[in-house]
Amino acid sequence: MMDFTRLRALNSLFSMLHQMIRNIISYNQSHPDFPMLSNQLEAYVPCYLIFCLIWCFSRDGKMVCWEKMGNFIRGTTTIPLPPGTVPIIDFKVNIQGE
Numbered sequence: 001m002m003d004f005t006r007l008r009a010l011n012s013l014f015s016m017l018h019q020m021i022r023n024i025i026s027y028n029q030s031h032p033d034f035p036m037l038s039n040q041l042e043a044y045v046p047c048y049l050i051f052c053l054i055w056c057f058s059r060d061g062k063m064v065c066w067e068k069m070g071n072f073i074r075g076t077t078t079i080p081l082p083p084g085t086v087p088i089i090d091f092k093v094n095i096q097g098e
Contacts, residue, residue, distance in 0.1 A: 040095075
């Protein structure tokens with residue numbers, strides 16, 4: 001387990017956000033007749049952001065930290081998330097925003 005540093009966490013966050021953008025571009029290039037619609041983007045981006053935040057800011061901690069971060073996000077967001085019995089750290093986001 002590596003020590004948490006703000007710089008590494010932010011660098012990871014920006015890298016993951018760049019990956020989200022690459023995912024969108026790749027999807028649009030492979031579906032030229034049906035690129036992502038604005039409602040698909042509105043579903044995908046917030047869910048992927050939650051995924052990024054949890055991984056970047058709590059992955060260096062123990063499972064207890066992951067659960068606390070997940071519960072904090074679950075309690076403060078209006079974005080649909082997995083049921084309370086499923087840890088948000090296991091949250092996988094597909095390109096449809098589900």
